[in-house]
Amino acid sequence: MNNYPQFEKLLEEAVDFHGHLCAGQVIGVRIAMLGLRELGIKDPRGLDRKKLIVFVEIDRCATDAIMIVTGCRVGRRNMKVIDNGKMAATFINIETGRAVRIVSLMNAREKAAARYPELDESTVQVQAYREMPDEDLFSVQEVSVVLSPEDLPGRPLRKAQCAVCGETVLDMRDVQQDGKTLCRTCATGKSFYTVQAPPRTPIA
Ligand SMILES: [Zn+2]
Ligand SMILES: [Zn+2]
Incomplete structure (x- = not known):
């Protein structure tokens, strides 16, 4: 994972907003940072704030962290919740039309547990998910998303x-x-x- 200081700062902001430190905050910050990196969006909360739309497929902890990192909000119409009960998020650069869907890998949990066999499950996840490389945590899929005019901001x-x-x-x-x-x-x-x-x- 690149840019560790930025990760720590964003995680702090996410925990502040969400109310507690949990595996979902770590995963959410990382999935969002990866999505932005994949799309080449550097300043989602500033200069690039009109370029991004995010679809999340779960309404749990990580979604709050994705909101914080991307600056996307349901009320700004640039975050859509399609609740499939999946830890997955799709990041769309509306300027280029490029979209990536990132899914949290099933076996990340076991890989995390193997790193710290002596710790309890939630401590392990918070700790290990900070350290594990992106390829052990996520898969990335190139996708295309049809955005209807009536779903866009404005x-x-x-x-x-x-x-x-x-x-x-x-x-x-x-x-x-x-x-x-x-x-x-x-x-x-x-x-x-x-x-x-x-x-x-x-x-x-
Ligand atoms: Zn949580
Ligand atoms: Zn009616």
């Missing part, structure tokens, strides 16, 4: 109103059904919540 391309619930839908997430404009919830009848009572005014 002003919403459309603002619609659902004909059933009346709620506003941004960014072309509305659907046309039987000649009506609907939100996804009303169109599919599927939702993560179940309504228990009609809408009311907020508590005072």
Whole structure:
């Protein structure tokens, strides 16, 4: 791994933000540094801040570290969470179109354990993942990613109103059904919540 002082500084920032030092912070900082290096992006939080989009495939510890190192945020629309439950992240240089998908290797855990047989598992991981070379931790895949205009940073391309619930839908997430404009919830009848009572005014 190159640039050790930078790694330590970024890890410190990640731990500060995330709330604790864990294997996920070490892996997250390293996967992000590798992604940036692969794409030739040097200053993701400064001069290069409009060049990068990251897709992460898990909503666990490492994702926070990837946010810190890359400067990408869900709210800036340059970090997308596609929760496949995989420790993987795809880094896209939107200027060049180049994209790399980096996956955390399955056998890294055993390699880490072999380094420090005397320590407990989480201490081993934090320690060993700092030291192990990138090739023992990650695989890199050249990929291409189709980015739709409505998923990119910038002003919403459309603002619609659902004909059933009346709620506003941004960014072309509305659907046309039987000649009506609907939100996804009303169109599919599927939702993560179940309504228990009609809408009311907020508590005072
Ligand atoms: Zn953690
Ligand atoms: Zn609706």
